[in-house]
Amino acid sequence: MIIRPLEITSLTKEFTTPTGKHVAVKDFSIKVQPGEFVSLLGHSGCGKSTVLSIVAGLQQATFGGVVIDGTEVTTPGLERGVVFQSPSLLPWMTALENVALAVRQVHSALTGRQQRDLAMRYLSLTGVGEFASQWPAELSQGTQQRIAIARALSLEPRFLLLDEPFGMLDSMTRFELQDLVLELWEKDRRTVMLVTHDIDEALYLSDRIVLMTDGPEARVGLDLAITLPRPRERRMAAGNPEYMRLRGDVIRFLEHHSKQFSGEVAA
Ligand SMILES: Nc1ncnc2c1ncn2[C@@H]1O[C@H](COP(=O)(O)OP(=O)(O)OP(=O)(O)O)[C@@H](O)[C@H]1O
């Protein structure tokens, strides 16, 4: 089987607003290679989620689009697992039932017991097996997000699409979950697209950072290969010359291509 890249070609998204047409993203094109970890980075409102949700099949492009294995993406699909900023678990189901519901979509031939066993395996994989019988409302944000990651992985997707999955977490929990995602990715090298506006998060995790210009008509501004060796260590952020060079490139881009730049992102 020839495994082809995921291709986003001339993706343009227009929204109709009360004040007229708003072209959020224009002519956005990238190819994502199988197994690659790519981050989409840019200021708030530049169009990162718009691009990711079109890849997820949750929205349609106005022009251009996304092609996987020669087929245009128009709907969500089981080969694409999505995790959002908010864990969005079903509140009336336990952690285990939330994951088992996803398992059922992929393994409908298994018995209920087998589906629950498999769901349990994914909960254990993301470190939350002990919370299997608890309700989402009883659990911390970090634990809920681990369950949401287990749910996405249980689809055994080729692509993991993550939209600021660590955005609502405190910094220690954020570090733990970044490490979890990195560990899982290193194990099976699923293709990951991560939306973030955290420069250090993107540098720590990615093979490549795609920086978007500010909208309207946001596009790819800089496509930066992250050549830092793996496995990576968080402390490389302090004093590693290559890290500092890449970080400088990102910050300079944001300064020069963004109307909204504030010192905040450079901190
Ligand atoms: N349904 C919609 N209708 C009209 N405009 C929209 C809609 N969805 C997004 N937009 C606009 O498109 C632009 C891009 O939004 P998007 O949510 O993709 O940005 P983002 O980079 O993900 O931002 P953030 O970092 O804050 O999540 C914004 O100007 C937003 O207001």
Ligand SMILES: [Mg+2]
């Ligand atoms: Mg967003």
